[in-house]
Amino acid sequence: MSARSASVPSVLFLRLALSPIAGLLVFAGFPPRPFWFLAPIGLALLTLVLTDFGRGGLRVRSGFGYGYLAGLGFLLPLLPWIGEFVGAVPWLALSAVEALFIGAFGALAVLVARLPWAPLWIAAVWSLTEWLRSSVPFGGFPWGRLAFGQSEGWLLPLAALGGAPLLSFAVALTGAGLAFVVIAILRDKQGQRREQGGKLVGAAAAALVASVVALLVPWLSAPDSRSGTVTVAAIQGSVPRLGLDFNAQRKQVLDNHVAKTLELAAEVDAGRVPQPDLVVWPENSSDIDPLRNEDAAVDISRASESIGAPILVGAVLVNDTVLPNGRHTTTNSVLVWNGEDGPAERHDKKIIQPFGEYLPYRDFFSNFSSYADRAGNFVPGHGDGVVHAAGIPVGIATCYEVAFDRAFQQSVDAGAQILAVPTNNATFGDTEMTYQQLAMSKVRAVEHGRAVVVAATSGVSAIIGPDGTTIDETELFVPAALVSELPLRTETTIASRLGSIPEVFLCICAAGAIAAAIIRPRRTKTPTDRV
Numbered sequence: 292m293s294a295r296s297a298s299v300p301s302v303l304f305l306r307l308a309l310s311p312i313a314g315l316l317v318f319a320g321f322p323p324r325p326f327w328f329l330a331p332i333g334l335a336l337l338t339l340v341l342t343d344f345g346r347g348g349l350r351v352r353s354g355f356g357y358g359y360l361a362g363l364g365f366l367l368p369l370l371p372w373i374g375e376f377v378g379a380v381p382w383l384a385l386s387a388v389e390a391l392f393i394g395a396f397g398a399l400a401v402l403v404a405r406l407p408w409a410p411l412w413i414a415a416v417w418s419l420t421e422w423l424r425s426s427v428p429f430g431g432f433p434w435g436r437l438a439f440g441q442s443e444g445w446l447l448p449l450a451a452l453g454g455a456p457l458l459s460f461a462v463a464l465t466g467a468g469l470a471f472v473v474i475a476i477l478r479d480k481q482g483q484r485r486e487q488g489g490k491l492v493g494a495a496a497a498a499l500v501a502s503v504v505a506l507l508v509p510w511l512s513a514p515d516s517r518s519g520t521v522t523v524a525a526i527q528g529s530v531p532r533l534g535l536d537f538n539a540q541r542k543q544v545l546d547n548h549v550a551k552t553l554e555l556a557a558e559v560d561a562g563r564v565p566q567p568d569l570v571v572w573p574e575n576s577s578d579i580d581p582l583r584n585e586d587a588a589v590d591i592s593r594a595s596e597s598i599g600a601p602i603l604v605g606a607v608l609v610n611d612t613v614l615p616n617g618r619h620t621t622t623n624s625v626l627v628w629n630g631e632d633g634p635a636e637r638h639d640k641k642i643i644q645p646f647g648e649y650l651p652y653r654d655f656f657s658n659f660s661s662y663a664d665r666a667g668n669f670v671p672g673h674g675d676g677v678v679h680a681a682g683i684p685v686g687i688a689t690c691y692e693v694a695f696d697r698a699f700q701q702s703v704d705a706g707a708q709i710l711a712v713p714t715n716n717a718t719f720g721d722t723e724m725t726y727q728q729l730a731m732s733k734v735r736a737v738e739h740g741r742a743v744v745v746a747a748t749s750g751v752s753a754i755i756g757p758d759g760t761t762i763d764e765t766e767l768f769v770p771a772a773l774v775s776e777l778p779l780r781t782e783t784t785i786a787s788r789l790g791s792i793p794e795v796f797l798c799i800c801a802a803g804a805i806a807a808a809i810i811r812p813r814r815t816k817t818p819t820d821r822v
Contacts, residue, residue: 314365318366322443331462341404342400347405354397362392372723406808411467414466415801415804418801422794436455446501451740453794457793465498465502468495517778520778522774522777523774524567524600529748530717544748548572551771575605612670618668623669647666677707685708689712699738709742738784739784753773
């Protein structure tokens with residue numbers, strides 16, 4: 292047996308070991324940990340595996356396998372909150388399905404790594420597969436996009452130029468550039484120094500370009516333009532208990548938010564807290580339909596009158612439509628409640644969560660878990676995601692919606708001057724989910740140059756400035772009220788004006804690179820492809 296053939300098992304084992312480690316590094320770069328820089332390092336390690344440390348020759352199917360292992364290493368520790376109260380099967384199944392997209396990245400990265408300027412095309416391929424993961428199946432699952440791990444990182448300003456897609460691309464480009472820096476150094480042998488020197492410079496440029504642009508963005512941005520300010524309060528009433536049955540005592544959840552609002556009103560009357568112009572309650576703060584239940588309506592009106600401001604009330608509304616199972620459809624809504632005048636405009640959640648708020652193919656999936664019968668019968672709403680309260684256009688993205696680019700994009704296009712994220716994290720317990728979602732709100736603030744108010748039933752609620760900084764936040768599971776004066780913005784960022792164009796452009800670049808790699812003859816032939 293030759294030395295080369297003897298080393299094949301050890302090299303294979305090394306790749307099998309490094310792939311999930313790469314995924315773990317990407318996971319470690321996500322909140323609540325402040326190690327955002329680990330995400331590009333994880334992508335660099337995965338790129339080294341997929342390029343066989345610069346030697347090339349991997350089969351495309353092998354790239355899929357290594358990418359899939361990295362996907363599991365990333366998503367399994369990222370998503371355990373999915374199964375917090377329903378068991379491990381949904382968590383494992385979702386992670387396994389979503390890892391397929393990272394497997395596809397691995398396969399395509401093997402292809403485009405053969406092209407000149409490989410880091411650029413590898414990053415574009417990541418953008419393509421991230422778009423696919425955010426789109427299909429059942430409307431996609433954008434959780435865990437690279438952009439959402441950068442809420443505390445120096446690349447964050449790029450969101451103002453091209454939104455979450457450009458930010459994800461920048462992380463992937465930095466990682467791929469770092470990988471090719473390592474490759475150039477490893478291949479810098481005596482007879483190759485001149486050639487590798489040029490490649491080293493190119494790779495280093497790829498690794499640094501996103502950071503350089505991100506550092507320049509604040510200097511290149513247009514001057515801060517305000518159309519006034521608004522004082523906003525976010526109410527966190529907390530819940531009687533966590534889990535799927537958090538709303539079994541629905542009246543208690545409503546009472547908690549009424550009581551906390553009345554406490555805030557007393558503080559305002561005493562002059563200890565500024566008078567809010569607008570109050571934001573969380574998603575599910577009234578799971579008793581206040582349009583049908585007079586007691587709930589009276590309680591909410593009392594709270595609004597006491598605080599002297601309209602309240603954005605997260606409510607579950609029962610529709611007239613009756614399903615074959617005898618249940619009514621429902622909408623997850625945010626109502627503008629104006630004191631004794633009651634409800635005015637409303638936002639019905641447009642992007643509803645499959646397997647939670649509704650169950651696709653209910654009969655089929657009911658065979659796998661008894662919890663399937665507990666999935667809701669929610670239907671999506673329509674509209675532009677803007678409601679007017681106290682004369683202010685407020686953009687609403689309810690909980691899950693904040694993960695999708697189009698939610699706040701539509702709101703800002705419709706004139707939203709401030710953004711709100713009413714959310715309910717009580718169904719996921721004491722997990723990292725709430726911090727992951729909070730990071731998305733910070734990215735959206737920078738993306739659209741708007742202050743964001745996050746109101747959560749059990750935490751973390753937060754007030755976020757247009758630059759993504761946290762102005763104030765609550766602790767978990769502690770009733771609280773946050774009050775801050777925030778800027779109203781009418782000017783839009785470059786990202787808001789471009790909308791989906793950056794993502795479309797990156798996907799087209801990736802498709803072109805894939806096509807070029809397929810039709811481009813390989814310069815050298817190897818006796819056998821490496822596994």
